[in-house]
Each structure stands twice: as structure tokens, then as C-alpha cells.
Amino acid sequence: MSNIHLEYTVEGNNFSSAGMASDEVKNNLKKLGIPPEDIRRVAISMYEGEINMVIHAGGGHAYVDIFVDHIEIWLIDEGKGIENIELAMKPGWSTAPDDVRSLGFGAGMGLPNMVKYTDDFHIESEVGKGTKVKLTINFH
Amino acid sequence: MNSINFHPVILDPEKCKGCVTCMKRCPTEAIRVRNGKASIFYDRCIGCGECVRLCPHHAKLASYDLFECINDFKYKIAIPAPSLYGQFNNLTNVDTVLNGLIAIGFDDVFEVGRSAELVSEASKIMLDKGKIQKPVISTACPAVLELISVKYKNLVPNLLNLLAPVDIAAKLARERAESAGISKDDIGVFFISPCPAKVFALKNGLGVSKPLVDGVLAISDIYLRLLPAMKNLTELKPLSKMGAEGLNWATSSGEATGTGTGKYLAADGIENVINVLNNLESSTKLRDVDFIELNACTSGCVGGVLNIENPFVAKARLRELSKKLPNKLNNLADVGKGLDFYLWEKTPDYREVYCVDENRTTAIQKLIEVENILKDLPLVDCGLCGAPSCRAFAEDIVSGVIPADTKCLRLVNDDASLLLDKDAK
Known part of the structure; x- marks a missing residue:
């Protein structure tokens, strides 16, 4: 089955460009006529993943495949990894430093939002090696 | 489907050099250069006026009605936008402008700033009880409303479904004339506009079932007519009934302040507006904001391309002028209309213009x-x-x-x- 493949580099600690990859993906989905509510779920979950790479991982890559009935987004970084994934999944739990929080980020809703707005969420992480997140959203 | 048949911006092919300036800066990618001339995809045009503002050859023209069209009606009513008062140096009394409008041929005036105060009060009610998805997005700037209509279908549930102050002013002005015994057919209501987006919205009846005004004049077109008339006034009739709250709608955050909510965000300038809309769509961080005011032009309506004065100069003047005014002079209770009077008669259509294939x-x-x-x-x-x-x-x-x-x-x-x-x- 043919699909659209898109790749983006997300810069670490660059808050002004954060969200550009999810904006691009969003624009592609609008051109495909995907229902707005699905676009919103993609936009929110991918944006959270992007911001996570900006804050915690010193940047990373986004690999996006758009199919007729769903989208798969891989967010891959070589950052410090997550020590306790179970804890990181808890709403409100955050390891973001204060300067990042003062920008309005790091409220501890990143991973919970990714779970909430996707149909399938997969995460693997190794301390010192990095984190891989896969987001799947089905289209209506 | 869209019923748009009036275009806010037109091209003067004689002047266009095909230089690509407008095309590069159009926020909705509505312009292409073909055969050495700019050409507009009107289904994508939101009437923001950026191309008019930026064209180095003045080849992009905003559409509006010429002043002479008021003569088609026996009883002519001017409804001036509050940004008009920012165009004059050392203006200390709004009545000077209003009496000037009478002197150049209008029979009555009704300030849009007055109805803006009513819309502010209605907005308060809608924020409390309107069951609109938060944050509520202001719809007074028609270019922003059009932008959302072509690109941000997700945000349609957040739109404030109230008519713009100009619509309310047109309705009230017409009613006042009718109750004074003037025949319906003789009444002509004319908005004095700071921007092509308003011309577009009023001509096409955005949010209403049929257009509420009979013509839309440009501030820039009446300015030179109005200025001498203002200087030669022999008496000053008390015509103004607008407070600072209404006047402040001319500048960014004026509308938001009027809603009384402390939790608001106000952004102006089309690029900033787009950033906020993108953020709203993708992020959850703006969920604790109650009200979002967006103006396509820098500084708000004073930045519209049909003004003559620099927006920052106009803004500074209006700030001084507002100090002389009482806070608010218009109340819903005094007008005595139900909330329905202020609501959209119909929802503006969402236009699917970017989808490459059904x-x-x-x-x-x-x-x-x-x-x-x-x-x-x-x-x-x-x-x-x-x-x-x-x-x-x-x-x-x-x-x-x-x-x-x-x-x-x-x-x-x-x-x-x-x-x-x-x-x-």
C-alpha cells in the first residue's frame, strides 16, 4: 500500500522552532481532507512528542507515514532516556527543569496526552541511549 | 457552499510588474504570478490586505464604494469605525468628526464604537453561558474569521457567534431612522471602513442572511473631504454617545478588555495570528485562556490598509482621546433587545480549499x-x-x-x- 513518508529533524533546546514538524504534518493532513478531529489528535500528540525531544533529549528525528486510514509517527532520539517509564506516564509527573516550566512547558502532561489522543501508543527507552515513541492515529 | 461573489482585493494590471512581493507574503498562498502579472485565487483570499500594504507598485487595490454612492439614498446614515478618530492630529472631541460627517452630506451618524460596547457586554454573557468551546475566539476581525473558515476547521466550535459591532450599528441606526418616520426605501446605511476585509464581509453578509449596509466607504477616500469640513464647523452638536470601551475596539486588546475576563490573549498582525491559531490547534497549553482576540492587522483596526495614518501614531492618539471619555455609555438593558439580536443569523461556511482531492x-x-x-x-x-x-x-x-x-x-x-x-x- 502506498503511503506518504515524511522526515523531520527536531532541534534540541530550540523552543522557537518547536512544533514546526507537527505543523507541517497537520498541513499535509488538511490537504488530504482528513477529518478535523483526527487532525487535532495528530497535532496534539505529535506536538507533545516534539516538545519532549526539545526539552529532554537534545533533539531527535520524526518519521511520519501517512496511510489512507491511519498515520504512524516515530519520534526517535538519542537523549538521556527515561529511568522510570511508569512514573513518566503519570499525569503531572515531570523532570523538566524550572526554566523550561517557566516557559509554560513541562507540566507533566506530555506522555499522558500522547496516550489520550492516539489509538495506539508505544514507547521504548534506555537510560543513556535514548527513547523511541510510536504514535498511531486512525482516521475516521 | 460558499456564496462569495465580491472580491476584497483587485489588481491593476497596468501597474503590476510581476515582482512576486505580494505572492511571497500572502498568508494563504492565494497569489500566483502568471504572464508577468499577479493573479489571485479568490477562493483562498481572506481579504487581509497584506498584498495591498506590501505592493511596491501600488498595483493591488482594495475594493470599496465611492463616496458618491450615498446620493442613491434620500436619508444617508454614516456608521464610522472607531479607528477613524485616530486619523486626525490634535482631535480632542469625537463630535468634531461626527459633525464633519453631517457637513459632508450625511443626515445621521451612529458610531460603531457604541455598538462595540453592546457587543462587549453580549460577549460577557456568551463567555459565561454561551456553551462555546474555550478558549472563545473573537470573530470581529473578518480576515481572521475567513482565515479560520479556510484553514482551521478544528477551531470553528471555539468561534464567538456574535455579530460584529458594525452589524449591530447598522441594525440600530436603521431602526432609529425608521422610528423617526423615514421610509425604508429612503434609508441608506454606510460603513466607513478601515480595511478591505470589512468591505468584503459586509458586501457578502458574513454571519447574516442578507447584507446590512448599503455601501462601504474607505476612510482614505473620505478623509480629504472630511478634513476641511471639520475645520469649517460653525457649531458642534452633541452627537457622540461612545465611551472609552467602544473607542478602544480600534486597537488590539480593546475588545478583550471589554469582555471583563482577565484570562485573555490578544494577538495582532497576520503572522502572529497564524502562530496563535497553530498553537491553539496543536497544543493544550492555551486551555486555561478564556478569550482570544485576534486582529489581522498590526495594532488592530488602526492598522487596516484603508486608514491613512501610521497605526502606531493612530494608536497613541486614540489613547489620549480615550482618557477624555467616560468608560462606557451603552448598555444592553437600555437598548432593550434580546440576546438573539446580537447573534449570528447563520454560521459562516467552512471552505475546503486546500484539499488536493476528495x-x-x-x-x-x-x-x-x-x-x-x-x-x-x-x-x-x-x-x-x-x-x-x-x-x-x-x-x-x-x-x-x-x-x-x-x-x-x-x-x-x-x-x-x-x-x-x-x-x-
Whole structure:
């Protein structure tokens, strides 16, 4: 089955460009006529993943495949990894430093939002090696 | 479907040099250059006036009605936008402007600033009880409303479904004339507008079932007529009934302040507006904001291209003028209308203008083709091909807007390609 493949580099600690990859993906989905509510779920979950790479991982890559009935987004970084994934999944739990929080980020809703707005969420992480997140959203 | 038949911006082909300035800066990619002239995709145009503002050759013209059209009516009512008062140096009394309008031929005036105070109060009610998805987005700027209508369908549930102050002013002014015994057919209501977006909205009846005004005049067109009339006034009738709250609608955050909520965000300038809308769509961080005021023009309505004065100068003048006014002079209770009077009669249509194909499988094929074409393009967005970006060029080929064998000039022209980093390819 043919699909659209898109790749983006997300810069670490660059808050002004954060969200550009999810904006691009969003624009592609609008051109495909995907229902707005699905676009919103993609936009929110991918944006959270992007911001996570900006804050915690010193940047990373986004690999996006758009199919007729769903989208798969891989967010891959070589950052410090997550020590306790179970804890990181808890709403409100955050390891973001204060300067990042003062920008309005790091409220501890990143991973919970990714779970909430996707149909399938997969995460693997190794301390010192990095984190891989896969987001799947089905289209209506 | 859209019923839009009036265009906010037109081209003067004599003056257009095909320089690509407007095309590069159009926020909705609604402009292409064809045969050396700019051409507009009107289904994408939101009437923001950026192209009018930026064209170095003054080839982009905002549409509006000429002053003489008021003579088609026996009883002429002017409804001036509050930004009008920012156009005059040392203005200390709004009545000078209003009496000036009477002197140049109007029979009555009704300030849009008055109805703005009513809309502010109605907004308060809607924020509390309107069951609109938060944050509520203001709809007073028609260019923003149009932008959301073509690009941000997700945010339609957040729109404040109230008529704009100009609509309310038109309705109240007409009623006042009718109750004074003037025949319906004799009444002409004319908005004095700071921007082409308002012209567009009023001509097409955005949010209403039929247009509420009989004409839309440009501030820039009446200015030179009005100025001498204001200087030669022999008496000053007390006509104004507008407080600072109404006047402040002319500048960014004036509307938001009027809603009384402390949790608001106000952004102005089309690029900033787009940033906020993108953020709203993708992020959850603006969920604790109650009200979002967006103005397509820098500084708000004083930045509209049909004004004559620099927006910052106008803003400074209005700040001084507002100090002389009482806070608020118009209340819903005094007008005695139900909330329905202030609500949209119909929801503006969402226009699907960016979707490349109705069939999703075909649409995906087309976007794959776009990505393939992009691989061979220099990605410098120079505009030489007549499209605003390499991506837009690729999309135009795929959607058949331009022939499939159209060449990228940066790649085929040896001289131009000197500009390119060949190692990068």
C-alpha cells in the first residue's frame, strides 16, 4: 500500500522552532481532507512528542507515514532516556527543569496526552541511549 | 457552499510588474504570478490586505464604494469605525468628526464604537453561558474569521457567534431612522471602513442572511473631504454617545478588555495570528485562556490598509482621546433587545480549499507525487516560477494548475543557478 513518508529533524533546546514538524504534518493532513478531529489528535500528540525531544533529549528525528486510514509517527532520539517509564506516564509527573516550566512547558502532561489522543501508543527507552515513541492515529 | 461573489482585493494590471512581493507574503498562498502579472485565487483570499500594504507598485487595490454612492439614498446614515478618530492630529472631541460627517452630506451618524460596547457586554454573557468551546475566539476581525473558515476547521466550535459591532450599528441606526418616520426605501446605511476585509464581509453578509449596509466607504477616500469640513464647523452638536470601551475596539486588546475576563490573549498582525491559531490547534497549553482576540492587522483596526495614518501614531492618539471619555455609555438593558439580536443569523461556511482531492487514496497519490517533485527542487522558495514556494510549485503541477513540464527557473537558468549550492544537490 502506498503511503506518504515524511522526515523531520527536531532541534534540541530550540523552543522557537518547536512544533514546526507537527505543523507541517497537520498541513499535509488538511490537504488530504482528513477529518478535523483526527487532525487535532495528530497535532496534539505529535506536538507533545516534539516538545519532549526539545526539552529532554537534545533533539531527535520524526518519521511520519501517512496511510489512507491511519498515520504512524516515530519520534526517535538519542537523549538521556527515561529511568522510570511508569512514573513518566503519570499525569503531572515531570523532570523538566524550572526554566523550561517557566516557559509554560513541562507540566507533566506530555506522555499522558500522547496516550489520550492516539489509538495506539508505544514507547521504548534506555537510560543513556535514548527513547523511541510510536504514535498511531486512525482516521475516521 | 460558499456564496462569495465580491472580491476584497483587485489588481491593476497596468501597474503590476510581476515582482512576486505580494505572492511571497500572502498568508494563504492565494497569489500566483502568471504572464508577468499577479493573479489571485479568490477562493483562498481572506481579504487581509497584506498584498495591498506590501505592493511596491501600488498595483493591488482594495475594493470599496465611492463616496458618491450615498446620493442613491434620500436619508444617508454614516456608521464610522472607531479607528477613524485616530486619523486626525490634535482631535480632542469625537463630535468634531461626527459633525464633519453631517457637513459632508450625511443626515445621521451612529458610531460603531457604541455598538462595540453592546457587543462587549453580549460577549460577557456568551463567555459565561454561551456553551462555546474555550478558549472563545473573537470573530470581529473578518480576515481572521475567513482565515479560520479556510484553514482551521478544528477551531470553528471555539468561534464567538456574535455579530460584529458594525452589524449591530447598522441594525440600530436603521431602526432609529425608521422610528423617526423615514421610509425604508429612503434609508441608506454606510460603513466607513478601515480595511478591505470589512468591505468584503459586509458586501457578502458574513454571519447574516442578507447584507446590512448599503455601501462601504474607505476612510482614505473620505478623509480629504472630511478634513476641511471639520475645520469649517460653525457649531458642534452633541452627537457622540461612545465611551472609552467602544473607542478602544480600534486597537488590539480593546475588545478583550471589554469582555471583563482577565484570562485573555490578544494577538495582532497576520503572522502572529497564524502562530496563535497553530498553537491553539496543536497544543493544550492555551486551555486555561478564556478569550482570544485576534486582529489581522498590526495594532488592530488602526492598522487596516484603508486608514491613512501610521497605526502606531493612530494608536497613541486614540489613547489620549480615550482618557477624555467616560468608560462606557451603552448598555444592553437600555437598548432593550434580546440576546438573539446580537447573534449570528447563520454560521459562516467552512471552505475546503486546500484539499488536493476528495478521494483520499487519490489525494495520497498526489501528495506522494508532490514529495517526489520536491526532491529535485532547490527548496529556496525564490518565486521565479510564479508560485510562492517550491512546495506550492509542486502542488500546482500535481493539481494541474500549471503544465506538468513547467521548469524550475533556478535549475534551468545557468546564471540563476550560480546562486545555488551545487554540492548540496
